[in-house]
């Protein structure tokens with residue numbers, strides 16, 4: 175055969191078998207040989223990888239075997255054969271021994287370079303595919319789709335009919351078979367020491383069975399699945415820390431048996447799959463934990479109360495929560511504006527994202543911009559690091575701008591620009607950063623009045639006030655005071671692991687008649703103190719130590735409808751309590767400050783129902799001194 179023709183055949187070869195096929199055709203066309211074939215041995219079985227012309231006499235495989243052993247040209251009848259590689263022999267029919275001796279070396283080395291090129295290309299292809307597969311696996315967010323992707327990739331890479339991953343449920347000594355490609359059943363459960371999968375799991379060593387060595391295959395599995403296993407390759411699947419996660423199994427290689435390269439390749443793939451699986455399982459666990467925390471936070475963001483105003487607000491929240499409408503939440507301090515904002519967030523599709531609240535009144539004008547929009551490193555003297563602002567922190571979630579009425583006009587202008595352009599630029603930066611935030615604003619001020627006084631921008635007011643929710647003060651919520659009081663008392667007692675005391679009728683009417691200048695926050699704080707300081711099973715009116723606003727012990731009395739005598743009595747009680755609290759519970763100091771003798775102060779307190787002796791408003795178990803010290 176001409177060297178030029180051989181070079182051309184090597185150059186044009188698309189595969190090892192293809193090279194031999196075209197070369198054998200050229201040899202027969204040359205006229206010196208009637209028939210030619212190349213036989214290769216795969217674990218003792220000889221198969222023709224190329225033959226020409228096809229369908230004539232069967233090439234004798236024992237001659238091929240002889241050629242491998244003899245390492246010279248051997249003959250049998252019209253056939254001659256010679257080894258052309260470590261596992262294949264060229265057989266010719268009707269040609270001379272001399273011809274074969276002359277041409278076999280150049281044919282063998284040409285075939286060798288095609289085989290090397292094919293192996294290198296196959297490795298490169300596999301590597302490229304592995305990179306793609308790893309990328310896809312890294313993006314998987316669920317175990318089931320990941321296992322399906324792994325099985326699919328394995329079938330494709332190793333030309334297998336089916337692939338299964340058996341995860342080890344060590345506690346139950348079971349292997350749980352996850353999806354097999356081409357196999358519809360959801361899950362297979364097997365004892366962890368049975369069949370090939372059990373043996374590989376226990377030994378940690380790969381196993382292969384060919385068509386003639388499949389005795390080890392657990393046929394009961396085939397009976398279960400209705401599948402006929404011909405060839406099988408199974409490798410252990412270990413996590414990066416050495417933990418055995420299970421085994422990886424391929425079934426029925428198309429066109430032959432699984433090879434050494436397949437075994438090495440699947441072992442590598444199993445290691446990658448184990449990492450992807452561990453990551454996905456960790457991701458799923460974190461996701462479940464995250465969902466649990468969101469549910470927990472959502473259950474804490476409930477606007478309690480049954481009065482009609484609160485019912486109607488709850489209805490509005492349900493209707494507008496899942497829109498991205500801007501909502502202005504109005505109401506006095508402590509009426510639950512932040513609770514309403516959280517309720518809107520946790521009922522929206524953004525509930526899995528962050529809820530960020532910014533108190534605009536607590537930030538100076540110079541810092542407001544950097545707080546909301548972030549800053550780049552070096553933007554100002556204290557900007558030692560680049561820091562994202564609250565808009566970025568709330569991305570995908572909800573941003574509550576609390577006390578918006580306190581924002582400076584300069585701050586309002588910057589906020590308006592961000593709302594219109596939907597991008598923020600960090601202080602000292604120039605790149606616009608897209609925002610995906612639902613904006614809520616809250617204030618205890620009359621914003622419309624501020625607009626009239628030109629202290630709040632009208633355009634911003636309309637942008638923020640697409641829908642408004644106004645929380646009523648607690649004093650106008652009727653029985654909700656008691657509903658909330660009992661709710662808070664129960665909650666605090668529960669967290670302390672004690673049974674909540676009951677509110678006496680007097681205590682209830684005392685709560686109902688209070689003016690609640692601090693609204694729900696004041697009620698919550700009062701119930702917290704009761705839960706921590708009160709010992710008995712019943713809370714009496716005298717146990718309710720209302721904290722009067724500092725410096726304004728009469729503020730709630732002024733709005734009350736009490737007769738003068740009751741108001742005077744209430745004032746004295748409040749003033750004495752206020753003074754004692756100001757002296758950290760020290761009655762001697764309080765008496766001195768009030769300009770009375772200590773014993774006279776005790777007497778006065780007894781008269782006002784603040785002492786122990788026989789007064790219905792006091793807790794029978796307490797002496798005045800005890801009560802004072804606990805408060």
Ligand SMILES: Nc1ncnc2c1ncn2[C@@H]1O[C@H](COP(=O)(O)OP(=O)(O)OP(=O)(O)O)[C@@H](O)[C@H]1O
Nearest residue numbers: 476477478506507508509510511512513694695698
């Ligand atoms: N309807 C309600 N149901 C349950 N808890 C409430 C309710 N209203 C208020 N609270 C509780 O009262 C406290 C004050 O509520 P919140 O902070 O929402 O009020 P606010 O109006 O935003 O106050 P501020 O104006 O001072 O910012 C919180 O502890 C909150 O949990």
